[in-house]
Amino acid sequence: MGSREIRTYLQECSQNYLREMGTKVPLLHTPCIYPSGCPAGTVVPIQTNCSNIMVIGPYPPPVCRILKEGESPRPAADPLSPLGLEPYFNGREMVYPFGGDRSSDYFTSLGVNISEAWISSIVKIPLFSESIRLLEKLAEAGIPWILREIGLCSPRVVITLGEIPGRILEKRYKGPLIRLPFPRREDRDWDKQTIEAFKTI
Secondary structure, three states: OOHHHHHHHHHHHHHHHHHHHHHHOOOOOOOOEOOOOOEOOOOOOOOEOOOOEEEEEOOOOOEEEOOOOOOOOEEEEOOOOOOOOOOEEOOOOEEOHHHOOHHHHOOOOOOOOHHHOEEEEOOOOOOOHHHHHHHHHHHHHOHHHHHHHHHHHOOOEEEEEOHHHHHHHHHHOOOOEEEEOOOOOOOHHHHHHHHHHHOOO
């Protein structure tokens, strides 16, 4: 798909996604306010390579900062991309999105150059605190957006990370789909599932 169509989609998603989700999921707006008082915004994919692989995660993790001396890191701002590598705080511990450095040491070893993939998330706003409980409702409500992205990318295979993206897309997308659990550091089960799944590509 041409760059003009992709640019149009990104503009429309940036302008309309949050408003549409607020209509479809009425509980959305209140929980998605950062402690600073700023509302969370839409995080569109910035890596939109129309190649063989499309990777779809659950949601973009918020950037976290220590807002007051002595406090634990708290959600403070939107990330720049759906599956960033910056650690974030989930209320109990620091979590490493995309499994820390998994994008290099696993996908590359399986012959997939993740830098050439289209990378997105099924929910396009950062979720934190109580808003995480809305993940499945938001994923269902936003399925037309991610299906439109898949149409723009036209990948040979779609890889989902996490239980909810895989389960929801499996019902609506009829093309080649590989469902993987979200990668965790030092997770041998994830390693094994990844190797077996990639044999089907």
